[in-house]
Amino acid sequence: xxxKNRPPRRRTPLQDTEATPExxxxxxxxxxxxxELTKGLRSRTPRGAGARAEGGRxxxxxxxRRESSVQRRLESNERERQRxxxxxxxxxxLREVIPHxxxxxxxxxxxxxxxxxxxxxxxxxxxLTMSSGRLQGLEGQGPAxxxxxxxxxxxxxxxxxxxxxxxxxxxxxxxxxxxxxxIHSFWEGx
DNA sequence: TAGGCCATCTGGTCCT
DNA sequence: AGGACCAGATGGCCTA
Numbered sequence: 734x735x736x737k738n739r740p741p742r743r744r745t746p747l748q749d750t751e752a753t754p755e756x757x758x759x760x761x762x763x764x765x766x767x768x769e770l771t772k773g774l775r776s777r778t779p780r781g782a783g784a785r786a787e788g789g790r791x792x793x794x795x796x797x798r799r800e801s802s803v804q805r806r807l808e809s810n811e812r813e814r815q816r817x818x819x820x821x822x823x824x825x826x827l828r829e830v831i832p833h834x835x836x837x838x839x840x841x842x843x844x845x846x847x848x849x850x851x852x853x854x855x856x857x858x859x860x861l862t863m864s865s866g867r868l869q870g871l872e873g874q875g876p877a878x879x880x881x882x883x884x885x886x887x888x889x890x891x892x893x894x895x896x897x898x899x900x901x902x903x904x905x906x907x908x909x910x911x912x913x914x915x916i917h918s919f920w921e922g923x
Numbered sequence: 924t925a926g927g928c929c930a931t932c933t934g935g936t937c938c939t
Numbered sequence: 940a941g942g943a944c945c946a947g948a949t950g951g952c953c954t955a
Contacts, residue, residue: 805941810932812942817930841928 828840831848840848 814931816943
């Protein structure tokens with residue numbers, strides 16, 4: 734299995750035959766994509782139509798209204814791009830805290846989420862097992878957090894089982910099993 | 924070459 | 940009203 738180390742995304746801009754090169758790139762804070770404004774906004778009037786009168790301000794005509802709506806779209810695109818970058822950073826951070834994964838294979842997003850879910854569940858199982866074992870000898874000497882935790886966990890699992898989870902997944906042991914199976918399959922490259 | 928994965932654009936909806 | 944969020948569409952890159 735080879736790595737998926739891709740170069741930064743470079744998209745070829747679709748040609749907007751009406752737009753000048755300045756129009757295609759101006760006011761765009763280093764987007765790096767060049768794909769902006771390809772759908773829906775392609776029939777812009779060329780710059781200059783509805784030009785401003787010398788000197789004073791002028792009431793917005795249809796063309797400048799279009800320009801400001803184009804401007805809003807560009808800003809919105811940029812925000813969306815930033816949002817997705819933040820999301821991807823979060824995915825990367827998550828990848829880095831999931832152990833036992835081959836370093837040369839970058840997990841896909843869906844793999845990351847699935848593996849993380851099962852990892853969390855297996856950790857939960859471990860904690861519950863350890864805490865209930867440790868607290869067993871302390872009954873009658875104060876609040877027993879272990880059993881309470883376990884009761885809470887069981888409630889959560891029952892609710893989940895009534896929803897989308899299968900019967901195996903509702904069992905604590907199932908999480909550990911599933912997690913190790915997943916880890917194994919990643920090692921195998923399947 | 925097909926299929927998987929991904930980045931980006933876009934318009935609609937929700938939220939503040 | 941404006942920004943955040945979301946999902947669908949589109950197209951590029953990569954691997955088997």
